[in-house]
């Protein structure tokens with residue numbers, strides 16, 4: 001059968017039909033009897049996109065009516081969605097209906113003001129608008145020529161952020177360094193390890209070693225608190241066997257890497273014929289927000305010629321505030337520095353900024369030069385082609401999100417957002433400290449509070465069971481979501497405060513939920529509301545007011561309901577709070593009464 005193709009006008013759309021040349025029958029007739037296949041139509045886009053915005057606005061408004069952590073069981077969706085794709089097009093309304101009934105139950109609501117797990121996902125109106133623009137323009141700016149604005153805006157905004165962080169000029173493009181927006185901190189550290197490896201392979205092969213020999217001798221150093229992204233990057237980079245030295249930390253350094261331990265490990269390795277090539281320090285570890293001693297690590301890195309990477313994925317954002325900037329002291333001794341604006345800077349996922357002093361080191365490890373990408377400007381080397389500083393070829397226009405957020409909130413708004421998160425965390429910490437049944441496990445540096453129910457004397461598992469039960473019960477009822485870690489063998493609860501919609505009242509609510517449940521688990525008198533040594537100041541309304549008044553009111557995290565705040569969610573969130581509370585094991589009314597007793 002020979003197919004002839006013909007263009008037909010159908011419902012105002014040009015469509016292509018296939019006809020059998022002999023019988024004249026239409027072979028491919030999906031345009032005739034059904035809705036025309038129309039991947040893009042401006043008016044349909046306008047209408048559908050409005051529908052999507054309406055849907056999302058309702059979702060944000062009602063977010064507290066959903067259980068924060070999804071309550072479904074594994075495999076729930078496989079039973080509800082067909083196992084083959086539909087043959088015929090379906091409508092947006094049909095899809096929305098499934099989103100509501102089938103997808104939302106399986107969503108863990110990262111934007112909920114009661115999401116305190118892991119590190120929260122950052123979010124804002126400007127961040128979302130930036131994400132819309134990024135997706136809407138859908139450019140692929142792998143080379144300058146592929147979309148000059150994408151490349152140049154990225155250079156500009158990463159420079160803006162570098163200046164806000166007061167990074168040494170060597171990291172700025174104006175000072176010979178450079179920044180790039182990667183998708184995640186994992187990708188950022190991986191490209192740095194590849195650059196470091198290349199530097200060492202070049203050096204030692206020039207001295208006569210074989211490449212494989214160099215690879216087998218390269219050793220990297222992290223602490224046992226370093227994010228697993230470094231271990232993964234080492235695996236991918238072929239850092240062989242146990243040539244990643246994961247150095248122990250303990251409570252004596254608040255779980256920061258000890259320079260003495262690092263030095264000892266380096267000396268042992270050199271004595272055994274290894275080549276130390278890479279060390280990672282962290283500002284704000286994942287478990288507890290510990291901060292490694294950057295100056296001391298930087299000095300050791302310099303003495304032994306290693307690449308020094310700083311992972312500040314979470315806490316780096318805080319360092320735009322002068323009071324937190326000292327945590328970055330020593331960054332001047334690093335080769336690379338990374339922070340994730342999508343963790344705390346009101347940027348929607350994904351956005352991970354990486355600064356390097358020597359962008360050519362990345363290029364040397366990663367660049368390729370296929371014919372089909374050649375162009376005058378790249379050949380003349382008068383532009384940056386970001387594809388040569390990252391793993392994939394393709395890249396999103398992520399800079400536009402950062403640009404919009406920085407413009408629409410300003411540095412002052414971003415600082416206020418950080419400070420509000422920290423103030424709420426401080427308040428939560430003070431509530432924990434004031435309660436004789438709880439304790440702080442490690443000092444709070446930013447907006448993460450590590451705490452636990454104190455173990456009873458002679459508790460065989462040192463408090464693990466009660467703390468785990470406490471967390472599991474609360475997370476299972478969906479009112480709030482927080483997670484745990486283990487440090488130095490101590491099972492520790494983590495309250496990561498700073499989600500965009502979180503208000504002081506959510507923090508006091510969470511504390512009431514935690515103490516009420518702990519009270520129940522310990523068999524204490526619930527009427528006492530788990531009060532503190534000093535009486536019952538734990539969750540009183542005056543506490544609540546004092547946090548409120550302590551927080552600056554800003555266009556970014558307005559505690560009043562105004563159209564200028566990131567989501568306009570303040571009053572709405574407060575209005576929705578009772579809905580959430582009713583789904584808790586203890587009703588909202590019970591908890592309010594409990595608060596009143598306190």
Ligand code: PLP
Nearest residue numbers: 184185186227284285286313314
């Ligand atoms: N580094 C730290 C300190 C983190 O806390 C995290 C994630 O929480 C990461 C790296 C990984 O970040 P990403 O998911 O962007 O790779």
